[in-house]
Amino acid sequence: MQPSRSRPRIRDVAEAAGVSETTVSHVLNNKGRVDAATRARVAEVAERLGYRPNSNARGLRSGRADTIALLMPIVDLDATHHILAVDFYLSLTMNVVEAAFERDQALLQLPPLRRLDDLRRFGIDGGIVVDPLPADPRVAMFDRLGLPAVTIGRDIAHAGAPWWVAADSAAGTLTVLDHLAAAGARRVAMLSVDIGWSWFADAERAYAEWTARHGRHPMLVLARPDKLDSSAAEAAGRLLDLEPDAVYVPPQWLATGLLRAARERGLSVPGDLLVSVGVDSHQARTSEPALTAVDLDPARTAREAVDLLISRIEGRPPQAPRVIPVTLLPRRSTAVVTT
Amino acid sequence: MQPSRSRPRIRDVAEAAGVSETTVSHVLNNKGRVDAATRARVAEVAERLGYRPNSNARGLRSGRADTIALLMPIVDLDATHHILAVDFYLSLTMNVVEAAFERDQALLQLPPLRRLDDLRRFGIDGGIVVDPLPADPRVAMFDRLGLPAVTIGRDIAHAGAPWWVAADSAAGTLTVLDHLAAAGARRVAMLSVDIGWSWFADAERAYAEWTARHGRHPMLVLARPDKLDSSAAEAAGRLLDLEPDAVYVPPQWLATGLLRAARERGLSVPGDLLVSVGVDSHQARTSEPALTAVDLDPARTAREAVDLLISRIEGRPPQAPRVIPVTLLPRRSTAVVTT
DNA sequence: CTGAAAGCGCTTACAG
């Protein structure tokens, strides 16, 4: 038995099956008219020989690479993924990898792009950009190269563009706020971050609408997205000065800071203060008390993003953007304390 | 100006520079003898035209894809990355992406491989396998296809193979144990997990040696790697029954469980119990109290792994495995309480 | 329904 040095080529399959390379290609790609018996024989031979098309040759000829790129948020390598919750990004990544694989696409992960050439270097058909900033420069690079891109999260500066997938931040926010009100909260505040991602922008808007509709005074504090730990402490302090009895905190890192600040002031959660975070994570589940959280369904988000990108690559017309339903996971941090 | 429909080919560069395609190729790949002036002119033209080689064509011809694969640990998509600490894996991933990019390699992320064909499908030159299990089946697939692979973490069933990079778990363990002893601990225990990764195996061995050398009674409790939260509670309970005054806990998830169990028993950390975790994370930094941790240097681990894989791809002889130095980050959970 | 031929964009002996 030969060492795997030379994998079988399409010619080997053609010879073994007694047909031309053209016919083998047709069978393998389900194209053209091929007699059913021939088709079966060729497929069987290809299988037996363990034939796999050479992706370089196929890509060179067809112009398609069957490869898509994934670009994570523009952030410091070590700190800023925490803006939402690190679990979410790892899960999103693994699920995008899985979804791409299932659609026969290879998944290339790209570093933060500095120049257009960084993108030109790779043989890709398109890309998924996570958490676009307003008028995101990465998306602009794809546009400039004529490469299809979709985003996870909406670019809030490009109202019209339909090529995005996003968790339903507004609905999640309203669900949380109603949940807090149902638990008896009167002074419901929001602690969030000042960064132009649609997830946060939509939550803020939903909060403003909700307070207006219920005739409540809005109490919104925004943290700076840098120097995470100190800005969290500072913002949490400002928020507690407003004396809320419940807080919705979309990002996990600020929820951690809020719990600490509350503890330092002698406030008990949920006794004196209800707290809900906007994304689920191991940290939310195991914090003391366990935090009520929003399940953003990274698996479904990933699948929809890959599907949308493939649609765009194949030139299908834009559809409606895809809004992913979210689910509230009630935990002890918002449980009504029985007297 | 043309839309980017047709990127320049090597022929366009050759014509614009008045030389042959061969010469352009030589210049671009630093091969053959080319007159310095010619070289400069060709390089300038290529730059001006924004020429980028077509990776499919190059790969088809040269047999090299300039693409490497990354395989994360075999785990449930959502739960088991927490075995070490989710921050570590996300940081490792982003750093591998960055390191590969700097070495002009594209980085393909692969899902858990089920069959050999899953691997054959992709045009890759080699792969990095993270946290190999004993006699890891993923590594075996690479071997079977004659594809070079390196691992992050050592396969404890393959003592001889030098193609791995790993943080120095033994040294980290000894540093932690000495640190605990210096803080006055008499009954130093270890809480770890029963999974065949070298990181944990080496820590256990180092702990055994350290206790023997210092004439101390070893107190080792291993948690099961599944059903993370309940197994953590169970193992932490068993450990506290041994009444240690200090614990080294390599994985973050068990440290979280231990802190909770200690709290439930009315034990204060660090007052009654010193705790150190084996990997740094946002969770370790922000837990109450902040946890002394080991910095595993994922950035350097990533760089060395990419470098080692490229060595192997290029057929260079095996060198010594690469052991990454680790650093202790002392925090409040092991601070001596001043009386 | 099937096949011969061209060609995707490179790199690499080879000749001069």
Place this chain on the structure above:
DNA sequence: CTGAAAGCGCTTACAG
């Protein structure tokens, strides 16, 4: 120092 030519493994009009 430079270039003409072959060929990597496919897919795709095109002809029959």
